[in-house]
Amino acid sequence: MTRIEEFGWRGEVVPGIGRVVSAHGDYYHLVCNEAGGEILARRKKSAFAGKATKARLVTGRAANVEAVERGADEAVRPVTGDFVKFRYNPRGESMITELLPRFSxxxxxxxxxxxxxxxxxxxxxxxxxxxxxxxxxxxxxxxxxxxxxxxxxxxxxxxxxxxxxxxxxxxxxxxxxxxxxxxxxxxxxxxxxxxxxxxxxxxxxxxxxxxxxxxxxxxxxxxxxxxxxxxxxxxxxxxxxxxxxxxxxxxxxxxxxxxxxxxxxxxxxxxxxxxxxxxxxxxxxxxxxxxxxxx
Ligand SMILES: Nc1nc2c(ncn2[C@@H]2O[C@H](COP(=O)(O)OP(=O)(O)OP(=O)(O)O)[C@@H](O)[C@H]2O)c(=O)[nH]1
Ligand SMILES: [Mg+2]
Incomplete structure (x- = not known):
């Protein structure tokens, strides 16, 4: 069994899947099958921005923009326990590109x-x-x-x-x-x-x-x-x-x-x-x- 499966991953095992063990602003400590089993990766903001904007447009009340942005942000922003896709860069910063669907x-x-x-x-x-x-x-x-x-x-x-x-x-x-x-x-x-x-x-x-x-x-x-x-x-x-x-x-x-x-x-x-x-x-x-x- 691979490390990511030991950490609860039940989907297909492909490269670049991580589980968030702790979050530090835009940096996330992930466990994964790459890089000896753990990695610090940064959230790629542009990969998440579209969804936040969409949520804001749906609600669209100017007075509530900040609340909606924060809510939308949290809905799409990885938190501890999340599975994510990341792009591994052995020579530099690895980037989280996608939040994977939550099973609970x-x-x-x-x-x-x-x-x-x-x-x-x-x-x-x-x-x-x-x-x-x-x-x-x-x-x-x-x-x-x-x-x-x-x-x-x-x-x-x-x-x-x-x-x-x-x-x-x-x-x-x-x-x-x-x-x-x-x-x-x-x-x-x-x-x-x-x-x-x-x-x-x-x-x-x-x-x-x-x-x-x-x-x-x-x-x-x-x-x-x-x-x-x-x-x-x-x-x-x-x-x-x-x-x-x-x-x-x-x-x-x-x-x-x-x-x-x-x-x-x-x-x-x-x-x-x-x-x-x-x-x-x-x-x-x-x-x-x-x-x-x-x-
Ligand atoms: N008598 C008794 N005290 C306990 C028991 N479990 C924990 N405590 C005490 O309760 C206090 C708080 O315990 P924590 O485990 O830090 O509580 P917590 O829920 O993690 O608190 P936060 O991190 O602030 O959310 C400590 O002094 C523990 O020793 C127990 O089963 N019996
Ligand atoms: Mg505690």
Whole structure:
């Protein structure tokens, strides 16, 4: 099997196919069959410009041009997890020339007036909607996510309740309520990185060549789960005091990580109610701190 297939490519294997493992402005870190298996490639702007212009003409309201451009741009711009075509240049800059069709896609529509939609995950086999068993717990929020997920393309959804070790008397009622809301719409997993509870169920979903995408509020334990699956320190996590939330390292960019078991995880920055924290060009909340480290 070639490297790009190990990274989840299911189409015909031809030269110049890459998968985005991380994005840095117009530069993308790709895994591929060329160049020893990875490459830094630049997005060829002209190859994407036509589509953005078309989207703008369709909508055509001058006041909304910027929002439409941003929305259109994101729809055609590669993000972590995307498969792309690139032109390999062994002597210089390799160029991404095409975004390949996504086999699954999860987005939120219109989180602010500034952009049409926000792409949260692409090309996943399994979307983990994560929430912790503490003050973060909200059945209503999960319900909103599942409603959004109902018009997603492809991929399965699991609702993952984290930090089960923090369970307190009375939590049964919250968990039963969640169960009722989720029944028939998604799978529910209950896990704890502390005790290992539920990890077998997670591992069963982490089969070779499958991609798991983690989404959920900041601090629910996405990076911790990634580290547990990876069997080491991949993503930075810092111990926080549960009661204050202080001293936490928060993930600031999306990254696709290959696990030793052959599955992949896309760890994402925590989602705020109205935006994603951290990622520079993903900042949606006016005036929100851009600091990577919270003190
Ligand atoms: N008690 C308990 N704490 C956990 C568990 N999993 C993670 N934590 C703690 O929760 C805090 C936040 O974990 P992270 O993994 O950084 O959370 P995250 O979802 O990646 O957060 P962002 O990157 O900000 O989106 C850390 O202090 C972890 O040690 C768990 O199962 N039980
Ligand atoms: Mg994180």
């Amino acid at each position: 896609h999860f987005e939120r529509k219109d989180p602010t007036a500034r952009r049409k939609s926000q792409t949260l995950a692409v090309n996943f086999d399994e979307l983990f909607v994560m929430m912790s068993l503490n003050e973060n717990f909200s059945t209503a929020r999960v319900d909103r996510y599942l409603t959004l997920a109902e018009d997603r393309d492809g991929g399965d959804v699991s609702v993952v309740v984290t930090k089960m070790d923090l369970r307190q008397p009375g939590d049964e009622d919250y968990l039963a309520d969640l169960e009722e809301t989720v029944a028939g719409r998604a799978r529910i997993l209950h896990i704890s990185a502390r005790t290992g509870e539920g990890m077998d169920a997670v591992r069963a979903l982490a089969q070779p060549r499958r991609t798991l995408a983690f989404i959920g509020s900041s601090g629910v334990g996405k990076s911790t789960l990634l580290n547990t699956l990876a069997g080491g320190e991949w993503a930075a996590v810092q111990e926080i005091q549960e009661w204050s939330g202080k001293g936490r390292h928060t993930t600031t960019s999306r990254e696709l990580v290959m696990l030793p078991c052959g599955a992949m995880v896309v760890d994402t920055p925590g989602i705020r109610e109205i935006g994603i924290m951290g990622e520079r060009d993903e900042m949606l909340v006016k005036g929100e701190s851009t600091h990577r480290w919270r003190k």
